[in-house]
Structures are given as structure tokens and as C-alpha cells.
Amino acid sequence: MLELKVKRIDIEVGGFEIILNEEDAKELGLHPQDRVKVARRGLITTAIVNISESMIKRGEIGMFIEISEKMNVKNGDTVKIAPTMRPMSVDYIKKKIYGEKLTKDEIYEIIKDIVDDNLSTIELASYVTAIQIRGMDMDETEWMTKAMVDTGETIDFEYTVFDVHSIGGVPGNKYAPIAVPIAAAAGLKIPKTSSRAISSAAGTADLMEVLTNVRLSVNDIRRIVDEVGATLTWGGAVNLAPADDKIVHVEYPLGIDPHSQVLASVMAKKKAVGANFMVLDIPMGPETKVPDEKTARKYAMDFIELGERLGITLEAAVTYGGQPIGRAIGPALEAREAMQALEGRRVSHSLIEKATDIAGMLLELGNIAERGEGKDMAKDILKSGKAREKFLEIINAQGSRGIEKSEDVPIGKYKADIHSPEEGYISIVSNKALVKIARTAGAPKDKGAGIILNKKKSEKTDKGEVLYTIYADSKAKLDEAVKIAKMLKPLKIEGMLLERIPSYKA
Amino acid sequence: MLELKVKRIDIEVGGFEIILNEEDAKELGLHPQDRVKVARRGLITTAIVNISESMIKRGEIGMFIEISEKMNVKNGDTVKIAPTMRPMSVDYIKKKIYGEKLTKDEIYEIIKDIVDDNLSTIELASYVTAIQIRGMDMDETEWMTKAMVDTGETIDFEYTVFDVHSIGGVPGNKYAPIAVPIAAAAGLKIPKTSSRAISSAAGTADLMEVLTNVRLSVNDIRRIVDEVGATLTWGGAVNLAPADDKIVHVEYPLGIDPHSQVLASVMAKKKAVGANFMVLDIPMGPETKVPDEKTARKYAMDFIELGERLGITLEAAVTYGGQPIGRAIGPALEAREAMQALEGRRVSHSLIEKATDIAGMLLELGNIAERGEGKDMAKDILKSGKAREKFLEIINAQGSRGIEKSEDVPIGKYKADIHSPEEGYISIVSNKALVKIARTAGAPKDKGAGIILNKKKSEKTDKGEVLYTIYADSKAKLDEAVKIAKMLKPLKIEGMLLERIPSYKA
Incomplete structure (x- = not known):
């Protein structure tokens, strides 16, 4: 001493x-x-x-x-x-380094020490690296998930609870603000929490923050779900599965994301809100996290098995992620597009189809629709205006910013059109390049920043037609984004002329 | 900007x-x-x-x-x-995480970034964990060793250079201050650098510091080896293979030590001083780093192969590490015992045998002795007093503290004898328990602290005889060490009576 x-x-x-x-x-x-x-x-x-x-x-x-x-x-x-002494959990990390399976008690000890800040940065980095390399089997993943739930707050509802989650990777993925109110309008209870953007242009929480308060307590979430059936809030504001944030803090700089940790992180947050049924969205395509069907199926099967072990009935939706969902990228632009969809305006098919597919799966899981009839029912609810009504109830209950119509959503003051240099068809849309441009324009922090795609894949463009418009809250960032856009060329155009054969003989 | x-x-x-x-x-x-x-x-x-x-x-x-x-x-x-951007070497670390072999350029980039402090603690911890799990093959180990040499200072001697290294793990391992002067007295050039104790009771550098200055520059080392043939200094004071210290900084708290990293760290320091021939001491036994012959042989073979790739002819000596070498543990006590051995006084056989075995191998490698005759020559040089003379030359050249005889070495002022509770034979000597006691008594920082073993394995003891004496520089630490000693009982005594057969029939 x-x-x-x-x-x-x-x-x-x-x-x-x-x-x-x-x-x-x-x-x-x-x-x-x-x-x-x-x-x-x-x-x-x-x-x-x-x-x-x-x-x-x-x-x-x-x-x-x-x-x-x-x-x-x-x-x-x-x-x-x-x-x-160093905590026992350092020995358990070493056990994983040596390739051994951890026991339930050992995993609980590690997670407890992570939450209590008993592990140093070095030890935490070693832990994440070890599980990336050695992996965890389904027992270990189940224990880790439960340990993450047990070391945080939980919400107990007295009724059956539904949830929905996307593993991300595709820009413009604003299905939740449409699917959740559809399901809630049909009577399902959905305490949906979302994340902010880490490497994307807008997380669902960023988008919702344009319209309402997303920093709710556990008690507020419970109260609002009781009253209006659903929330659309920021998961980071609540102490649900707090180990997750501390693990992400180390995963992010290494750029690794162990499969078992992804499973545990997602499902711990769902278990913590007491979900009984959930739909998992798996966007698949080049430049997403899931390049092919084999990977998608592996993801789905693991999530379903972990769900079973946790008492959560899970259905997975493998969705097309080859280009953005809808036409808007960036918090305010996405919020506006989601509201337009709810208002029954003409928006991109991809968005309506995806949102009603997922809402339909929720309705079938909830026994509100017969198998195979969920999607039609979801479309009817959307068309009837009930989903829009429910959405306004949700944002008002959370603390509205006074936006009642899509026209009221404040978008970026500065904008620049990017024109097509030639006639042809859009052959490739690069998700990564679009995200890079939107972020350069200021998204997700500058809520008004982002992109509206005028042309999507397979669509025809004339020379000089607008391909997309970049929005920004500041002139300087807009200029920067335009510069990057001209460099990255996120939309590739294939001319009608595929090969020119010279008149002379070579 | x-x-x-x-x-x-x-x-x-x-x-x-x-x-x-x-x-x-x-x-x-x-x-x-x-x-x-x-x-x-x-x-x-x-x-x-x-x-x-x-x-x-x-x-x-x-x-x-x-x-x-x-x-x-x-x-x-x-x-x-x-x-x-994060440096490219983070991608190479990820490559190793995914189990791929690294190229020479990639390894150079990683080591350069480690030396230049371009990697964060998280990335460095992930690197060490990944090579602990994935390993490195001999190509990668060779490149890593060379990268570690090339990112630090090196010493160029104009003659053939010899070196010796112990992988450690046995207490009281003071062979170097005896073997090095023997070899130097016979004309070999040995720029020996050593480490301080990390988890042991005394490193060779700690022991030498009792007698002389061990913080020498590259130029001082060159000059002294030119003049008297050898140094016995602290490797941490010179900028030889500086990546090593930064890697150890992360390995230490995790308590891991990847095999390929051990190889690279040791051999990089040898290559940096331009060693042409070296002897590697591998102490083997329970409670050392090498429990059995199979492990010892693997160590030896890997070191020999890496030596070949670096142009260093290496011979390994697997030595008995089942109990301490000699009878002294702790910086000053070990310095005194080493001097006693050099002065031709009666010290433990184990110390004289080990030191002359290793010196003999050096003499044979240097073609000064015929194969099989090195050890006898080493013993002769020791007996002749020439090794003692050379040792005094070395410590004077480095900056003597005025100690010329073993009696002059200042040892701990406070001491306590631990007596045998019964008659019998010493059946087990615990290296780990002895180190724990010596460290509790203040070693290695309190130079006078440590242990003198009066009894070693297989020796007979009477009830009440002194088993060992604990030394300390402070009364409080001595008391603490005695307390720990009584708890740990590092010497187990087996009575003469192995079984008692009762007089009545059961």
C-alpha cells in the first residue's frame, strides 16, 4: 500500500x-x-x-x-x-488464443470485465483478434449474447414483441420507417432501436433524428410502445447490451468484425427489448457485406439458430443490395423519401417493394396475415394512409420537430447536378462511391447533405441529362463532393455503340 | 485541413x-x-x-x-x-489474421511502422495476438529478424565475433560472467549484451550492474571489445533492434510470447552486433520454458536454421534447469557467486560445469580447442586465474564500482535463515517459489536482496539445519519474504521413513 x-x-x-x-x-x-x-x-x-x-x-x-x-x-x-492481479478473464482470452472452447462462466467473466472497464485496450484488442481467428461455436455465441444482455438494462413488455434488423451494407436502406409503422398500424408491438452511421451515409437513427427525438430512455420506450405500438429510436442512447459499444471501439480501428460477435451484438440488443419474433434483412450484392447466396444462407442459418436458443423466432430476408434502395441517400433526403412513400407518392419501386416485403413477413409472423398474404396486406395498409398516421403518432410521441409532411423536411441548401457525358444505359452503380460522395458532402453529420439519384441501374440516359444531384449544407463541402464525384464516377454508362470497326483493313 | x-x-x-x-x-x-x-x-x-x-x-x-x-x-x-489513411501495415496485420503468409516487403513495413510508432496499441496488440495464433514460417521469421536489425543500429567489427544467449527460465543462471571472460581470455571477441529481469529475480544485466556500468553506447562497446575482447552490458541501453522493446511492451501484459517472435528478437540482437558464431543455452525442466526434450530440440533446430539464414553458426546447449544454477539468487548474491567461481573458490558444481560447458563450446566454435576438448581447456583457463583477470579488465573498462574481490560485493544487510522442520532428503526444489521469495525480498531492484540455498536437490538435511537464507535491503521486505517462504515451502523434504507398517494385523 x-x-x-x-x-x-x-x-x-x-x-x-x-x-x-x-x-x-x-x-x-x-x-x-x-x-x-x-x-x-x-x-x-x-x-x-x-x-x-x-x-x-x-x-x-x-x-x-x-x-x-x-x-x-x-x-x-x-x-x-x-x-x-490481472483479472481471470485475461486467462480466458489466452485460452481462446490457444484455440480452446470457453465455458459459459468464462464468457460471462470476460463480458463483465469488458463492461466494468477492467480490461485494458491491449487485452480487448487481443480478445477481438482471437475470436476473429479462432471463432466461437454456437454455444459460446449463445453464452456471449446472454452475457451481453445480462450486463445491461432490459425492457419487459407484457405482450408479444416484434423487431426487425438489417445487417446493413447498402445505401439508402430506409425500409424501417415504412415497415415499422405498417406493422404497428396492424397492431404489432415493435420497440425498434437503430444505430447511427459508422461508415455509411446515414443510419436509421440519423434519418429519424431529422424528424424527432431519438434519445429515449428505457421507460420512454416502454411507455410509447404501450401507447402507439412502436418506437424508432437510437440504440446508443439506451444501456441495452453495453458491452457492444466497448467491443466496437476496438473492432472499428482494426476493421475486423468477428462473425460470432456480429451475431451476439445484434441478437443481444433484440433480446434486451424482449423480442419474440423478428425479421432479419440481409442485403446481398457486390459492395455489400454479403457477396453471394452461400454467404447469405450461412448468415441466415446462424441467426435463426441463435434466435432459437434465445427464444426468438427469426425469419431472414435476403434482399437485393446491388444498388441503393430508393433514390435518396443522406439523413434528410432519406427521411423525406420515407415520408413520400408513406404519403402514397410515387417513389422508387425498390423501396416500396422492400418495405412491404419486410412488413409482410412481420404480419405473417404475428399471425395477422396468412402465409403468403402478408405483403399484400402491408401494401393495403400503406395505401390506406394508416401507416402514415401511425408514423406521425410515433414521431409525435418521441418528440416531434413539427414536420408533418414530406415537403416540410429541410434538405441541403446547396445542390449540384451531375450530367451524363454521353448517351447510353447505366450499367453499374457503385454503392461505395455514392457513400463516399455523400459523406464528402457532409452526411451523416450535416443532415441536409446527400444524393438524389435521377438514374438507376439499366435506365437509359441522354447526353446531358441529370444522372444525380448532390445536396450539401455548405458550399465548400458541395464543391469538394462534386470534385470527388467527377473522380469516382459512381454511375457507369455503357454506350449503345459497343465496338467500332474501322473502314480500312488493318 | x-x-x-x-x-x-x-x-x-x-x-x-x-x-x-x-x-x-x-x-x-x-x-x-x-x-x-x-x-x-x-x-x-x-x-x-x-x-x-x-x-x-x-x-x-x-x-x-x-x-x-x-x-x-x-x-x-x-x-x-x-x-x-491508416498505414498499409494494418492491412498486412489483417492478412496475418486471415492466416496468409506475409511477404518480405510487408514484414519490413510492419516492423518499420512499429519502430516509428505508427501503429496504435490496438493494432500492435492485434499483431502480436495474430502471430501467436497463426505463427510464422521460417521465411517470415528470417525477414522479421532482418527487418528488426535494419531498423536499428548495428556494430561492425573487423574480426570474427562470438556470442552466447540463454532463453532463460532457470534462476541463478550466472554462467555468462564466467563463460564470457574464459572465452575472451582465450582470445575470442564477445560483445555480449544481456537483459534485465522481467519476471525473474535477476537478469545478467542486473547482476553486472552491481559491479560496473552496464549502460554503454555502440561506440563504447566497439572500443571495449577491441581493447579487452568482451563486454557484459545491458542490451536495453543500446538501439539494437529497437522494435523488440515495443513488441515486448504489448507481449508482457498479455503474457504471450509467440515462438517466431522469440526467435526473431534473440537473433536480431545477435545479428546487430555482427555475431558469426554463437552458443544458445536452453535450460530444460519443470517450471522452465522448456518442459521436455522434444520442445528443446524444436527450439534448437529453429534457432540453428534461422542462424544459418542470417550467417550465424549456432550451437545449442540443452542444460539442466530443474533447480537453480549454483546456490545464489538475486543480483548481488549472484555477482558474488560468479566472482567466487572466477577466484577458484569452492562453489556449486552445477555452476562451474555449466559455465565451462558453454565456454568450451565457444572455444571449439572458435577453433581454439579441438572438438571434445573445449571444456577441459575452459576449466584450465578458469583455474589459471586468467578468466578472473579478464573479468576485472572488462568491468574496469566499462566503469568499475571499485569491487575487485568477491568479499567486496555488498549484499543485503538483513537476513533470515529458514530451517528444516524435519530430517530427510530434498526431493523437489521449486524454481518459481524461489523467484517469488527473492522478488518479495526486493530483487531485482534491491540489489542486495535474494536467496542463498544451503541445500539443493537430493542433499540430506537434519532437523533444524538451515535450508536457505533470505537476504534483503530492508527489514520490512525481509519479513514479507519470510512469510511468503513459509507459505510456499520451495524445498520439499522426503523423510527416510517412506511407509510405516503397523505391528498389528489389519
Whole structure:
């Protein structure tokens, strides 16, 4: 035990970390990344050691924001520290490194330590790398999912609950704001939570935020689902399966996403809201996460099996992801297009078909429609205006921004048309290039930024016709996006003339 | 490009890291652990992004010590930042995660980025985990070794150079201060560098530091080897294969040590001093790193093959590691015992045998002794006093602390004898328990702390006889060590009476 004087360092480091003077650390036999117990007035917590030669004097302890707040210390307070063992879960991570199967208790211990910030960045990175390489079998995945549920909040509804989730990968995928109100209008209960964009141009949460408040508490979600049947909120605002965010924090910079972790993350959030039935959307196509049917089937089968183990009946919809859904990309433009669809206006077939396909599956799962009749019923509900009514009820219950009609949605002030350089047919639409352009224009942060596609795959264009329009909230970003657009050429045009045969003989 | 005002944060974080305000980061689309280019007056460097809500205001950039010093900035200076790609080597790490073999160029790129601090802690932890699981073949190991050599300093000698290395794992392993002077006395050139203790009670560098200065530059090492034939210094003080230290920084907290990394780390340091011939000591036995002959042979063969690829002729000595070498454990006690051996005093056979075995192999490799006659020659040189003379020359050349005789070595002021509770034979000596006791007594930092074994394996003890003596520099640590010793009982005694047969018939 060494008594040290607190020096607060007001930086968030994403965990409980302290800094010791080099000599004090040597005295205690501590190395960087070792753990210590920090104690003050009966409050004891574990922290990771950093070492400084100069900033922290002997007898001082540098305490970053997270631990300062947990221990409620100010400059000059004293705390006691003593070396402590690394948590057992580091041994379990090593077990996975050596290729062994983990037990239920071991997985619970790892997830608990992740949630409690007991694992260092190094250990967490090693864990994610190990499960990427070694994988987890369905038992381990089930235990991990349950551990993620049990270490967070859950919502208990007294009725049967439905949910829907897309594994993402296709731009403009605004099926949820259409399918969810259709299902809710038919009487199903759907506490839908969504994510914000990470690498895409708009997550469903970004889109919904244009129209309403998406930061709801567990109690608000419960109340609104009781009253109007559904929510469309941001999952990150609620403490459902909190281990997920901490794992993503490490996966993101490595650009890896272990299959078993994807399964556990998605299903933990569904289990936490008490879903009994769900539809999983698997967009398939080049430039999505699922390039072919074999991969799609593997995804679907694993999700279905995990669903069974969790008591969730899951049906998967493999959907066409070869080009954007609908014609709008970017938060406000997508919100507007979703509202247009709800209002019965003429929008892209792809959007209406996909949204009613998924809503139809929900209606069949809920025994509201007979097998094979869900889609027609969904279309009828959409046409009747009841889905639009339900959607307005949902956004009003969450805290409306006063937008009642698609025309009211504020979109980017600045816009630029991109014209076709030649006559021909659109042969390729690059999802990735469109996302890059929309992000350069400011999406998802600049809500008005994005793209409206005037031409989609197989459509004919004349020379000089508008291929697509870029929107932005600032002139500078618009210019930048136009520059990138001219470089990336997201729409490839195949001329009518496929080969020219010269008049002379070679 | 965003221009920001510098706020220095005087903490070493072990790499180039900055902190941005949350809003500025969003503006640039940056997430934690993303990379930015930081530019000022033509000086451009890459840094890892951290994000703060409160400590760093909009328009400010928090700069930790390493990057502040590199960019030579003070508070209030301005720098420009722009997002930049993650280095290509992250893709190569992912390639290894997916189980593919890396090319020479890819491995060079990874090692270069490690040395230049271009990889974040997360990426480095993922790299080490991936090579622990996937392994590297001999080509990859060779390239990694060469990359580690090429990214650091090297020493060029104009003559044939010898070296010796132990993979460790057995306490009291003080063969080097005896074998090196024997070989040097016979005319071999040995620029021996050693490590400090990480988890043991004393590294050779810790032991030598009791007697002399071990922090030598490349130029000092060259000069001393020219003049007296050998050095015994701390490898950590020289910039030989600097990637190694950065990799160890991550391996240590995970407690993993990938086989190919061990090979590369050892051999890179040998190659950097230009070794032509070397002997590798592989201590084998329970509680060492090498439990059985099969493992020992695998180690030896891999080292020999890597040596061949590097132009180093390597012979391996598998040595008995079932109990400590000699009777002393701890820096000063080991230094004293090594000097006693050099002075021709009666010390444990195990120490004399091991040191002359290894020295003999060096003499044979150097063609000074015929095959099979090296050991006898080594013993003669030791007996003649020439090795002692050479040892004194070495420690004087490095910067003597004025210790010329074993009696002059200052050992722990406080000591406690541990007595045998019964009569019998020593059946088991636990290396790990002895190290734990010596470390509790203060080793390796308290140089005088450690253990002298009075009894070793198979020796007879009477009840009440001294089994071993614990030394310490402080009374408190001695008491703690005695407490631990009584709990761990590192020497097991088997009584003469193995079974008692009762007088009555059962």
C-alpha cells in the first residue's frame, strides 16, 4: 500500500487509468499496463497503470477523468494503491488464443470485465483478434449474447414483441420507417432501436433524428410502445447490451468484425427489448457485406439458430443490395423519401417493394396475415394512409420537430447536378462511391447533405441529362463532393455503340 | 485541413497521440484511434486521434509529450491537421489474421511502422495476438529478424565475433560472467549484451550492474571489445533492434510470447552486433520454458536454421534447469557467486560445469580447442586465474564500482535463515517459489536482496539445519519474504521413513 496525492488529468481515456511516477512504480514492482487497486474511504476500484518520468512527481498519482469521477476525488486528495492481479478473464482470452472452447462462466467473466472497464485496450484488442481467428461455436455465441444482455438494462413488455434488423451494407436502406409503422398500424408491438452511421451515409437513427427525438430512455420506450405500438429510436442512447459499444471501439480501428460477435451484438440488443419474433434483412450484392447466396444462407442459418436458443423466432430476408434502395441517400433526403412513400407518392419501386416485403413477413409472423398474404396486406395498409398516421403518432410521441409532411423536411441548401457525358444505359452503380460522395458532402453529420439519384441501374440516359444531384449544407463541402464525384464516377454508362470497326483493313 | 491551437499535455503515452474536441473531430469525420497528419512549418507527422468533450475546446489540439517534442511546439502554437489513411501495415496485420503468409516487403513495413510508432496499441496488440495464433514460417521469421536489425543500429567489427544467449527460465543462471571472460581470455571477441529481469529475480544485466556500468553506447562497446575482447552490458541501453522493446511492451501484459517472435528478437540482437558464431543455452525442466526434450530440440533446430539464414553458426546447449544454477539468487548474491567461481573458490558444481560447458563450446566454435576438448581447456583457463583477470579488465573498462574481490560485493544487510522442520532428503526444489521469495525480498531492484540455498536437490538435511537464507535491503521486505517462504515451502523434504507398517494385523 502506497499513499499518493491526487493530480487530476481531465482527459477521457475510455477506462480506468492512472499515472504513476517511474520511481514509485519501480518501488511497487509495477510495469505499464499492470493493474492496481485504488482505495479511498472504503471505495475500491481497479485501474490500469501508466508511467511518467516527469509529469507526475514521486508521491503523486495522475488520475484521468473516468476514475476521478468514480472515486470522486479532487486535486490534493490522497488515495492508497496496491498492486493487484490481472483479472481471470485475461486467462480466458489466452485460452481462446490457444484455440480452446470457453465455458459459459468464462464468457460471462470476460463480458463483465469488458463492461466494468477492467480490461485494458491491449487485452480487448487481443480478445477481438482471437475470436476473429479462432471463432466461437454456437454455444459460446449463445453464452456471449446472454452475457451481453445480462450486463445491461432490459425492457419487459407484457405482450408479444416484434423487431426487425438489417445487417446493413447498402445505401439508402430506409425500409424501417415504412415497415415499422405498417406493422404497428396492424397492431404489432415493435420497440425498434437503430444505430447511427459508422461508415455509411446515414443510419436509421440519423434519418429519424431529422424528424424527432431519438434519445429515449428505457421507460420512454416502454411507455410509447404501450401507447402507439412502436418506437424508432437510437440504440446508443439506451444501456441495452453495453458491452457492444466497448467491443466496437476496438473492432472499428482494426476493421475486423468477428462473425460470432456480429451475431451476439445484434441478437443481444433484440433480446434486451424482449423480442419474440423478428425479421432479419440481409442485403446481398457486390459492395455489400454479403457477396453471394452461400454467404447469405450461412448468415441466415446462424441467426435463426441463435434466435432459437434465445427464444426468438427469426425469419431472414435476403434482399437485393446491388444498388441503393430508393433514390435518396443522406439523413434528410432519406427521411423525406420515407415520408413520400408513406404519403402514397410515387417513389422508387425498390423501396416500396422492400418495405412491404419486410412488413409482410412481420404480419405473417404475428399471425395477422396468412402465409403468403402478408405483403399484400402491408401494401393495403400503406395505401390506406394508416401507416402514415401511425408514423406521425410515433414521431409525435418521441418528440416531434413539427414536420408533418414530406415537403416540410429541410434538405441541403446547396445542390449540384451531375450530367451524363454521353448517351447510353447505366450499367453499374457503385454503392461505395455514392457513400463516399455523400459523406464528402457532409452526411451523416450535416443532415441536409446527400444524393438524389435521377438514374438507376439499366435506365437509359441522354447526353446531358441529370444522372444525380448532390445536396450539401455548405458550399465548400458541395464543391469538394462534386470534385470527388467527377473522380469516382459512381454511375457507369455503357454506350449503345459497343465496338467500332474501322473502314480500312488493318 | 483544420488549423488548431496547441495545448501541451505533459504525459508520455508511448507514441504519437493527440486529442481533439468532439465537435472538431465530427467535423473532420474522425473517430477515436483514427489517424491524422499533423503539420507545422514543413514538418509533417502522423498521429493517433483521441477525443475529448471537455478538456480540449473547439479549435484546440491536445498534444502529448512525444509528439510535442517531435514537432517542437509550445502552448499557443498553431498546427494544421487533416485526416489520413491508416498505414498499409494494418492491412498486412489483417492478412496475418486471415492466416496468409506475409511477404518480405510487408514484414519490413510492419516492423518499420512499429519502430516509428505508427501503429496504435490496438493494432500492435492485434499483431502480436495474430502471430501467436497463426505463427510464422521460417521465411517470415528470417525477414522479421532482418527487418528488426535494419531498423536499428548495428556494430561492425573487423574480426570474427562470438556470442552466447540463454532463453532463460532457470534462476541463478550466472554462467555468462564466467563463460564470457574464459572465452575472451582465450582470445575470442564477445560483445555480449544481456537483459534485465522481467519476471525473474535477476537478469545478467542486473547482476553486472552491481559491479560496473552496464549502460554503454555502440561506440563504447566497439572500443571495449577491441581493447579487452568482451563486454557484459545491458542490451536495453543500446538501439539494437529497437522494435523488440515495443513488441515486448504489448507481449508482457498479455503474457504471450509467440515462438517466431522469440526467435526473431534473440537473433536480431545477435545479428546487430555482427555475431558469426554463437552458443544458445536452453535450460530444460519443470517450471522452465522448456518442459521436455522434444520442445528443446524444436527450439534448437529453429534457432540453428534461422542462424544459418542470417550467417550465424549456432550451437545449442540443452542444460539442466530443474533447480537453480549454483546456490545464489538475486543480483548481488549472484555477482558474488560468479566472482567466487572466477577466484577458484569452492562453489556449486552445477555452476562451474555449466559455465565451462558453454565456454568450451565457444572455444571449439572458435577453433581454439579441438572438438571434445573445449571444456577441459575452459576449466584450465578458469583455474589459471586468467578468466578472473579478464573479468576485472572488462568491468574496469566499462566503469568499475571499485569491487575487485568477491568479499567486496555488498549484499543485503538483513537476513533470515529458514530451517528444516524435519530430517530427510530434498526431493523437489521449486524454481518459481524461489523467484517469488527473492522478488518479495526486493530483487531485482534491491540489489542486495535474494536467496542463498544451503541445500539443493537430493542433499540430506537434519532437523533444524538451515535450508536457505533470505537476504534483503530492508527489514520490512525481509519479513514479507519470510512469510511468503513459509507459505510456499520451495524445498520439499522426503523423510527416510517412506511407509510405516503397523505391528498389528489389519
